[in-house]
Amino acid sequence: MILSLKNKTLVFILLIYFSSIPLIKAQKTEKDCFATAADRPELYLPLLKNKNVIVAANQTSLLKDKKHLVDFLVENNIKIKSIFAPEHGFRGTADAGEHVKSGIDTKTGLPIVSLYGDNKKPKAEYLKGADVILFDIQDVGVRFYTYISTLSYIMEAAAENNIEVIVLDRPNPHDGYTDGPMMRNQWKSFVGLHNVPVVYGLTIGEYGKMVNDEKWLKNGIEAKYTLIPMLNYHKQKRYGVSDKPSPNLPNDKSINLYPSLCFFEGTQVSVGRGTDLPFQIYGSPWTKSFEYQFTPKPTAGAKDPFLNGKLCFGENLSNYSQELRVLNLEWLLKSYEDYKNPQQNYFLQNLFFDKLAGSDELRKQIIAGKSEKEIKESWKKDLADFEKIRQKYVIYPN
Numbered sequence: 001m002i003l004s005l006k007n008k009t010l011v012f013i014l015l016i017y018f019s020s021i022p023l024i025k026a027q028k029t030e031k032d033c034f035a036t037a038a039d040r041p042e043l044y045l046p047l048l049k050n051k052n053v054i055v056a057a058n059q060t061s062l063l064k065d066k067k068h069l070v071d072f073l074v075e076n077n078i079k080i081k082s083i084f085a086p087e088h089g090f091r092g093t094a095d096a097g098e099h100v101k102s103g104i105d106t107k108t109g110l111p112i113v114s115l116y117g118d119n120k121k122p123k124a125e126y127l128k129g130a131d132v133i134l135f136d137i138q139d140v141g142v143r144f145y146t147y148i149s150t151l152s153y154i155m156e157a158a159a160e161n162n163i164e165v166i167v168l169d170r171p172n173p174h175d176g177y178t179d180g181p182m183m184r185n186q187w188k189s190f191v192g193l194h195n196v197p198v199v200y201g202l203t204i205g206e207y208g209k210m211v212n213d214e215k216w217l218k219n220g221i222e223a224k225y226t227l228i229p230m231l232n233y234h235k236q237k238r239y240g241v242s243d244k245p246s247p248n249l250p251n252d253k254s255i256n257l258y259p260s261l262c263f264f265e266g267t268q269v270s271v272g273r274g275t276d277l278p279f280q281i282y283g284s285p286w287t288k289s290f291e292y293q294f295t296p297k298p299t300a301g302a303k304d305p306f307l308n309g310k311l312c313f314g315e316n317l318s319n320y321s322q323e324l325r326v327l328n329l330e331w332l333l334k335s336y337e338d339y340k341n342p343q344q345n346y347f348l349q350n351l352f353f354d355k356l357a358g359s360d361e362l363r364k365q366i367i368a369g370k371s372e373k374e375i376k377e378s379w380k381k382d383l384a385d386f387e388k389i390r391q392k393y394v395i396y397p398n
Contacts (some may be wrong), residue, residue: 032238037168037205037228038136039106041066041076047166048078051131056084056115056154058226059091059394060138060170062242063333069136070108080110081130086137086150088117088246116146120190122155133166138245139204141174142259144191144356145247151208152193152217159223166226169205169233173255176235176398177201178390179327180259182382183358191355197386198327198358199259202393205229210393227359229395236398238323247301255279257317260328263362266353267336267346270296270312274305282331283314286341292316305384321328329372336366 031296037044038061053073055061061069073080083090083105090105090112102114113119113126127133133154139147151167158165180198190193194216202210205227211217212225244250249258258279264271272281274296281294290313296305315331339346347353347363354360365375 004166005110030237032232034233035064035231036170037230038062038069038170040231041072044134044166044168045076045078048073048132048225050079050345052079052129052302054081054083054084054127054133055128056133056135056137056150057090058086058088058137060241060245061136066242070105070110073134074108080108082113082126084112084115084122084126084133084150084154085112087146088384089114089116107164115153120150122157124157124161127157127163130161130163132166133158135165135208136170137204138170138241138243139172139207140245140255140258141172141199141201141203142262143180143194143196143200143358144262145245145258146190147239148204148207149190149193151204152211155208155212155214155223156217156221159217161220162224164224164226165208166228167205167208168204168228169230171230171233171239172201172203172235173238173241173252174199174259174324175201175203177325178383178386179379181358181362181379182386187355187357187359189355192358195386197383200386201235201390203230203233203396206393206395210389212323213393214389220287227395233396234398235394235396248273249349250278251299253280253318253320256324260324261317263332263353263356264335265306266348266351266356268339268341268344268348269314269346270294270305270307272296273302274299274308277316277318278302278361280320281314281316282320282335283312284335285310285312286311286344287335287338289338290314290335295348327376329375333366333372 009183037381055070057069070083089122096297103112105112135151135154139145155165169366178197178199178201182197183195209225209227212222249255261271261279261282264282269284270280272278275294283290283294292314294307295311296307298304336346353363
């Protein structure tokens with residue numbers, strides 16, 4: 001069939017239109033594409049060239065192709081002096097609270113310095129000859145998760161030794177909201193160094209900038225601090241993590257429940273360490289009104305789990321589908337009411353619960369029979385005051 005000039009023109013226009021659609025889509029996809037700071041090497045590699053670098057990293061320090069940041073830096077001829085490893089170690093296999101030894105990374109031959117146990121703050125001798133500390137660790141956005149304390153101690157040591165800190169930012173699985181009791185000075189520890197609520201609504205990069213600019217480091221010292229931002233990150237959106245942040249936070253479900261369930265770590269109630277569902281179940285031998293049963297046993301991430309070998313009665317939350325944007329105290333209050341053990345108090349004798357909560361107030365409220373509504377009402381002023389500080393450091397849109 002022979003087309004007229006008019007028809008040929010129409011066909012040509014249509015061909016151009018339809019051929020442009022994939023290009024338009026591709027451009028839109030690229031524009032909206034999310035990337036962690038680690039996947040933006042054009043922003044940080046120039047800052048590392050010809051510098052002696054210490055890398056603070058663990059198993060979550062991965063690029064989108066699953067290549068480890070340390071391997072990537074070595075391939076790009078960055079001079080790495082050593083690796084700083086947080087709680088759970090460089091490969092992330094150590095138990096919570098386990099003292100991790102320093103050593104050598106078998107793949108790169110680089111020395112690994114453990115920043116857990118008796119050596120939480122880097123000593124001056126570990127920093128000798130370094131120009132930059134590059135920090136890239138996946139956090140979970142909860143005050144008692146220790147990676148933000150490791151960052152704070154690194155910043156403090158770096159400031160004292162005139163070394164720059166560069167933080168590669170990563171998503172916060174509990175970003176965009178604040179909740180929980182405030183940390184008080186008397187109860188500060190490695191599970192809570194600064195006066196922030198349990199959920200503080202900042203990425204680890206934003207958090208570090210807040211600590212620095214608010215002069216919360218020892219003696220008000222300030223580090224030379226550089227934040228490498230993520231691309232197209234939104235605080236209300238939830239992103240998958242590169243790898244499990246620690247052995248007992250194996251998936252998004254456990255991370256979602258973690259801020260609410262971690263309070264059990266200061267009680268006679270197990271949160272499922274030593275089972276296939278850590279931080280997705282809770283129970284105790286002395287809460288027998290609950291139907292769900294489990295028995296903690298040694299596992300790779302819990303070599304001697306709490307209540308090891310004891311039959312526990314509790315609740316299975318592994319199918320809990322709601323995305324939490326508040327702390328849920330229901331589970332804690334229910335287990336306290338059901339707890340019946342004349343030999344042992346519900347709260348551990350060492351009062352680790354108070355360190356997790358940030359003071360003794362929450363424990364006393366539970367003992368007094370306060371409702372969840374009454375307890376949360378008592379947090380409002382502190383949360384409002386903290387929000388004024390927090391807003392100064394928010395760099396990503398909701």
